[in-house]
Amino acid sequence: MKLIIQIPCKNEAQTLPQTVADLPREVPGFDTVELLVIDDGSTDGTSEVAQALGVHHILRFPINRGLAYAFAAGLQASLERGADVVVNTDGDNQYQGRYVLALVKPIVRGEADLVIGDRRVAQVPYFSSLKRLLQYVGSWVVRWASGTDVPDATSGFRALSREAALRLSVFSAYTYTLETIIQAGKRGLIVRSVPVETNPPTRRSRLITSIPGYVLRSGVTILRVVLMYDALRAFMTLGTFPLAAGGVLVARFAYYWVTAQGAGHIQSLIAAAILIIIGFLTFLLGLLADLIARNRQLLEEQVYLLRKLSLDRGAHSP
Numbered sequence: 001m002k003l004i005i006q007i008p009c010k011n012e013a014q015t016l017p018q019t020v021a022d023l024p025r026e027v028p029g030f031d032t033v034e035l036l037v038i039d040d041g042s043t044d045g046t047s048e049v050a051q052a053l054g055v056h057h058i059l060r061f062p063i064n065r066g067l068a069y070a071f072a073a074g075l076q077a078s079l080e081r082g083a084d085v086v087v088n089t090d091g092d093n094q095y096q097g098r099y100v101l102a103l104v105k106p107i108v109r110g111e112a113d114l115v116i117g118d119r120r121v122a123q124v125p126y127f128s129s130l131k132r133l134l135q136y137v138g139s140w141v142v143r144w145a146s147g148t149d150v151p152d153a154t155s156g157f158r159a160l161s162r163e164a165a166l167r168l169s170v171f172s173a174y175t176y177t178l179e180t181i182i183q184a185g186k187r188g189l190i191v192r193s194v195p196v197e198t199n200p201p202t203r204r205s206r207l208i209t210s211i212p213g214y215v216l217r218s219g220v221t222i223l224r225v226v227l228m229y230d231a232l233r234a235f236m237t238l239g240t241f242p243l244a245a246g247g248v249l250v251a252r253f254a255y256y257w258v259t260a261q262g263a264g265h266i267q268s269l270i271a272a273a274i275l276i277i278i279g280f281l282t283f284l285l286g287l288l289a290d291l292i293a294r295n296r297q298l299l300e301e302q303v304y305l306l307r308k309l310s311l312d313r314g315a316h317s318p
């Protein structure tokens with residue numbers, strides 16, 4: 001069994017040595033533990049530092065591609081290098097390396113596919129109240145959308161089984177944390193959380209440079225993933241409101257028609273007609289979106305099989 005610990009880095013030359021030093025070199029259940037640094041267009045010599053530290057694999061992009069892209073590329077590279085389990089951690093040593101052991105345990109035991117390190121944000125003093133609120137709301141939305149019970153959805157400290165790494169496809173370039181949990185939940189992968197501890201921050205967040213921007217991008221990502229799996233339900237729910245309002249107006253018109261011998265109330269009849277048409281169209285949109293989503297699910301299955309096939313073939317070639 002091989003474990004690969006991947007560290008996406010953007011200019012982490014300062015903190016990478018401590019991060020690497022804190023990671024375990026032996027983990028129960030594994031014959032080999034290897035490190036992979038994904039250097040995402042760093043300009044501070046992160047790759048050179050990684051090399052000097054004896055990191056086994058280094059993936060380097062000449063320009064910045066974004067964290068989610070780097071995360072997905074890391075997973076693919078880990079699979080190609082024969083990882084049975086992949087752990088992701090941050091280059092700023094936010095997460096205490098010793099918790100890798102706790103993180104992989106449920107996967108080694110065959111009890112989970114995706115394990116999220118729960119920072120127990122409410123108890124950690126390093127988080128600002130705004131970041132705490134974002135984490136709380138984000139996690140709530142992700143729990144609702146994914147049907148899982150993940151307490152800390154924005155945590156980047158996580159372990160994935162080979163199966164989970166093969167199944168998940170990241171399609172936003174910015175955040176992978178939320179969408180991968182929703183995908184895992186919707187595709188029936190087993191998602192678990194284990195408590196972990198964090199170190200005091202070594203620097204300001206590079207990822208969240210503007211809070212409104214972060215919220216907007218995360219919101220759009222969640223919306224897209226939810227629509228991908230639950231389009232019919234979402235549009236049906238949305239369409240019910242104009243349909244119901246239109247129905248009420250029609251009933252009102254009918255009532256006056258009978259009691260007041262049809263005088264007036266044409267305006268509400270027109271409004272009713274418009275509302276009913278909108279509701280009906282929303283239903284139709286839901287059906288269309290559902291058809292597209294079904295196609296996508298078939299495509300995802302193909303991508304999964306192709307990846308698996310090409311990896312197996314790569315492993316068997318001389």
Ligand SMILES: Nc1nc2c(ncn2[C@@H]2O[C@H](COP(=O)(O)OP(=O)(O)O)[C@@H](O)[C@H]2O)c(=O)[nH]1
Pocket residue numbers: 007008009010011012038039040064065066067070071089090091092094156204205206207208
């Ligand atoms: N590949 C890649 N990694 C990034 C990028 N921005 C941040 N990271 C890495 O993502 C991890 C978390 O970033 P950080 O700035 O600590 O954000 P925090 O999660 O809010 O603390 C660190 O390992 C960073 O090096 C990026 O654009 N590309």
Ligand SMILES: [Mg+2]
Pocket residue numbers: 090092094205
């Ligand atoms: Mg950090």
